[in-house]
Amino acid sequence: MKNKKNDxxxxxxxxxxxxxxxxKGMDGARMQEIADKAGINKAMLHYYYRNKQLLFxxxxxxxxxxxAPQLNTILNDDSSIEEKIRNFSSNYIxxxxxxxxxxxxxxxxxxxxxxxxLKMKENKxxxxxxxxxxxxxxxxxxxxxxxxxxxxxxxxxxxxxxxxFIAKPLIMGLIxxxxxxxxxxxxxxxxxxxNFIINSIKL
Amino acid sequence: MKNKKNDxxxxxxxxxxxxxxxxKGMDGARMQEIADKAGINKAMLHYYYRNKQLLFxxxxxxxxxxxAPQLNTILNDDSSIEEKIRNFSSNYIxxxxxxxxxxxxxxxxxxxxxxxxLKMKENKxxxxxxxxxxxxxxxxxxxxxxxxxxxxxxxxxxxxxxxxFIAKPLIMGLIxxxxxxxxxxxxxxxxxxxNFIINSIKL
DNA sequence: GTCTATAGCCAGATAGAC
DNA sequence: GTCTATCTGGCTATAGAC
Numbered sequence: 485m486k487n488k489k490n491d492x493x494x495x496x497x498x499x500x501x502x503x504x505x506x507x508k509g510m511d512g513a514r515m516q517e518i519a520d521k522a523g524i525n526k527a528m529l530h531y532y533y534r535n536k537q538l539l540f541x542x543x544x545x546x547x548x549x550x551x552a553p554q555l556n557t558i559l560n561d562d563s564s565i566e567e568k569i570r571n572f573s574s575n576y577i578x579x580x581x582x583x584x585x586x587x588x589x590x591x592x593x594x595x596x597x598x599x600x601x602l603k604m605k606e607n608k609x610x611x612x613x614x615x616x617x618x619x620x621x622x623x624x625x626x627x628x629x630x631x632x633x634x635x636x637x638x639x640x641x642x643x644x645x646x647x648x649f650i651a652k653p654l655i656m657g658l659i660x661x662x663x664x665x666x667x668x669x670x671x672x673x674x675x676x677x678x679n680f681i682i683n684s685i686k687l
Numbered sequence: 688m689k690n691k692k693n694d695x696x697x698x699x700x701x702x703x704x705x706x707x708x709x710x711k712g713m714d715g716a717r718m719q720e721i722a723d724k725a726g727i728n729k730a731m732l733h734y735y736y737r738n739k740q741l742l743f744x745x746x747x748x749x750x751x752x753x754x755a756p757q758l759n760t761i762l763n764d765d766s767s768i769e770e771k772i773r774n775f776s777s778n779y780i781x782x783x784x785x786x787x788x789x790x791x792x793x794x795x796x797x798x799x800x801x802x803x804x805l806k807m808k809e810n811k812x813x814x815x816x817x818x819x820x821x822x823x824x825x826x827x828x829x830x831x832x833x834x835x836x837x838x839x840x841x842x843x844x845x846x847x848x849x850x851x852f853i854a855k856p857l858i859m860g861l862i863x864x865x866x867x868x869x870x871x872x873x874x875x876x877x878x879x880x881x882n883f884i885i886n887s888i889k890l
Numbered sequence: 891g892t893c894t895a896t897a898g899c900c901a902g903a904t905a906g907a908c
Numbered sequence: 909g910t911c912t913a914t915c916t917g918g919c920t921a922t923a924g925a926c
Contacts, residue, residue, distance in 0.1 A: 642850065
């Protein structure tokens with residue numbers, strides 16, 4: 485029974501780099517620490533990825549390519565707006581529970597280097613909002629949902645699902661709960677978020 | 688007509704440190720850059736704040752102390768839930784437009800060092816959620832609003848107001864707008880967010 | 891209080907043996 | 909491909925003159 489990941493040196497490095505970069509960011513990460521985690525030495529990092537910047541970019545692209553299909557669930561899927569909202573809220577929260585550092589990492593590094601998003605757009609799997617806009621406008625005309633701007637609705641859906649993971653330590657402090665209680669609250673949000681949104685837009 | 692800020696060396700340093708730390712984070716900030724921005728030399732930073740860590744903590748506490756009263760608007764104010772939501776959404780968005788890097792900075796550094804929140808709790812102005820919880824439960828019993836968990840509602844309010852600022856570059860990429868259009872969307876949210884929430888909880 | 895000069899360390903990157 | 913040893917630069921912090 486072999487490992488699900490290749491254990492070539494190159495992929496060992498990438499896995500180690502992911503875990504260090506995603507928790508410490510580009511500036512906080514140390515090449516030595518990545519090498520230690522991968523069980524090899526610093527020279528190998530440069531042999532395979534040339535320098536820190538390129539290793540970082542490999543990790544970033546990889547992270548973004550995991551996130552993009554999640555967003556496409558809500559943007560390009562064929563179900564109704566209500567179904568999309570229910571599916572996305574549940575699926576996204578499940579997904580992030582398994583990759584807790586991912587959205588924060590992506591958002592953070594985009595803040596430090598906004599031009600990076602352009603490089604991501606070159607990928608043809610980059611999420612596109614047009615279909616979602618048309619669908620919302622159609623359902624509004626249709627009378628299936630209340631009058632609402634599609635862009636604002638999209639931002640709301642994203643905010644409600646993503647923010648609690650990004651601001652976890654702040655929220656835990658404010659609402660005075662420990663890790664176990666926070667986990668329960670997140671679990672509840674798999675349905676609570678969708679209900680909250682749908683309550684707001686249904687007629 | 689004198690400046691609103693003291694222009695003592697000490698406060699010049701703090702202002703410069705704010706702007707550098709809030710955009711680059713602890714790890715990305717350089718003492719030299721802070722000194723340049725303050726128009727003095729590196730040695731002075733150490734003379735007044737001893738080391739980088741202590742200078743950083745001064746900036747962080749200062750940032751948190753600006754954010755806390757904003758949160759207390761929704762937690763400890765005496766108006767109805769509906770009024771609170773309208774006031775907070777409008778006021779908070781106005782506030783952050785003037786301090787755009789602040790929430791991201793606080794959330795980010797708390798992620799890297801979650802124990803920091805404990806130090807913030809020592810301050811007696813630290814926001815407390817109890818009153819808000821009682822009020823929501825009361826208004827639910829009362830029949831003024833729909834059945835909803837107070838903690839989840841609080842997280843929703845925070846998410847909808849804060850997230851768009853934190854994820855600005857990502858959102859701008861996804862919805863394909865430039866800076867001007869994004870600003871207009873944010874301006875619209877001063878009322879749109881409150882309407883969205885209230886639609887969801889009103890009977 | 892403010893400056894220049896520099897100590898001392900640590901990180902990224904490379905050279906070169908195997 | 910993989911390693912050890914080392915270079916080089918940059919960064920925090922301090923010493924010490926004024």
